[in-house]
Amino acid sequence: MFPFDAEIMPFVIQYAHSPVLVYSIVSAMMFLSSFGLPIPEEVTIVALGLIVHMGRHPDQYPPPEGVSISPLNIYTAMAVCFFAIMISDFIVYSLGKKFGTSPWLHKFFRKYLGENSLEKSRTMIHKHRFLVPAIFRFTPGVRFPGHLSCGMMGISPWTFLAADGLAALISVPTQVYLFAHYGEVILSTIKQVKHYALIIALVAAGLYIAVKVKKRIFGKKEPSAT
Structure with missing residues (x-):
């Protein structure tokens, strides 16, 4: 819980x-x-x-x-x-x-x-x-x-x-x-699913942050040669 x-x-x-x-x-x-x-x-x-x-x-x-x-x-x-x-x-x-x-x-x-x-x-x-x-x-x-x-x-x-x-x-x-x-079945299902929902949310947040960081670091254009 x-x-x-x-x-x-x-x-x-x-x-x-x-x-x-x-x-x-x-x-x-x-x-x-x-x-x-x-x-x-x-x-x-x-x-x-x-x-x-x-x-x-x-x-x-x-x-x-x-x-x-x-x-x-x-x-x-x-x-x-x-x-x-x-x-x-x-x-x-x-x-x-x-x-x-x-x-x-x-x-x-x-x-x-x-x-x-x-x-x-x-x-x-x-x-x-x-x-x-x-x-x-x-x-x-x-x-x-x-x-x-x-x-x-x-x-x-x-x-x-x-x-x-x-x-x-x-x-x-x-x-x-x-x-x-059938509230007991539903409540118990919610308790089980929410743990997986938390894991999915954390993974999604981690991927989002990783993509943003990658764009910030590697997304900058190289200065054009003159």
Whole structure:
């Protein structure tokens, strides 16, 4: 284990027995992710699954002294995560629907996506109205402009909710369930892999430094003969 594991693990474990706090943080992170926070919502989902796993196994991950054992319920965690995503996405969609004709929103879109990307988005939405919200759900980095454009370009609320909800219903509970039930295997794999990752990083850094030094020493041009 890395030296900081001894500090991080107790910090994480204590939240495995604080359901209200964890659900509040998850809801806030999903809201920010829907509005373009550069942290994939999958990171939050995976973290939630691992925290549920730790709370379900207090014998392996005992909470800090003074913290009562009150693990997160896996089904409640799934539901909170799912509805936090759906509500956040629908808020973004509603903003696009309400302010879709606003000049400043179109200016923002052209600056954010570029004219070519905006035209492609319009074409895709017109051709595949039902599939597009689901596609945006599985495309990190474009969810915010994608969901906003769904509202701007006239996709009905029920179509958006059905497509986005179906995609979220497939991905979110599955990820939480897998990490909650197989967290021990995943954590042990991470502990093993990170040692190799450190070695690879050190080797890469050494090669990078060696190349820079070689260029500095041997890369200088010889003065031309006169």
